[in-house]
Amino acid sequence: MDDREANTKPEDSSLESILDEHRECMRFVAEVEACLDEHPDREGRWMGRLLPKLEALAGTLRSHFQEEEQASLYREVPERFPRFADRLQRLASEHAEILDRASDLVRRSGALDHTRIHELREFNAGVQMLVASIRRHEAEENEVVLSAHWQEFGEGD
Numbered sequence: 001m002d003d004r005e006a007n008t009k010p011e012d013s014s015l016e017s018i019l020d021e022h023r024e025c026m027r028f029v030a031e032v033e034a035c036l037d038e039h040p041d042r043e044g045r046w047m048g049r050l051l052p053k054l055e056a057l058a059g060t061l062r063s064h065f066q067e068e069e070q071a072s073l074y075r076e077v078p079e080r081f082p083r084f085a086d087r088l089q090r091l092a093s094e095h096a097e098i099l100d101r102a103s104d105l106v107r108r109s110g111a112l113d114h115t116r117i118h119e120l121r122e123f124n125a126g127v128q129m130l131v132a133s134i135r136r137h138e139a140e141e142n143e144v145v146l147s148a149h150w151q152e153f154g155e156g157d
């Protein structure tokens with residue numbers, strides 16, 4: 001096989017770096033979750049710690065999604081393994097959706113009345129739902145990465 005042919009295959013290092021980035025994203029997700037787990041009596045306090053962590057998570061995701069869309073997972077894998085194409089298209093469309101939801105939560109946080117516990121609880125639930133979507137999204141991508149990897153380097157195609 002010559003170099004040109006080798007370049008048409010998804011690069012293992014690129015797929016591996018996505019798994020590494022996902023581990024990094026999950027570190028930011030875990031920090032957000034740690035704030036959400038605070039006792040209800042301290043709801044006003046978790047907001048103060050949550051917001052910078054939520055903003056950090058949103059910033060990390062923004063650059064992660066941009067890099068990911070240029071990586072072999074979204075550029076080469078759908079061509080090489082068409083059975084993943086629809087799933088990857090749906091996952092790619094979730095990037096903007098997830099970023100919009102994160103930005104919306106950050107924006108809404110400014111208008112929250114911290115004395116109204118039900119507003120804080122609703123906000124907390126919104127962040128939990130966002131975090132669940134991020135975990136599910138990245139887990140689905142990991143599944144595709146690992147399947148593509150095994151097809152490419154394990155059992156062949």
Ligand SMILES: [Fe+2]
Binds near residue numbers: 091
């Ligand atoms: Fe993604």
Ligand SMILES: [Fe+2]
Binds near residue numbers: 022064068137138141
């Ligand atoms: Fe990802």
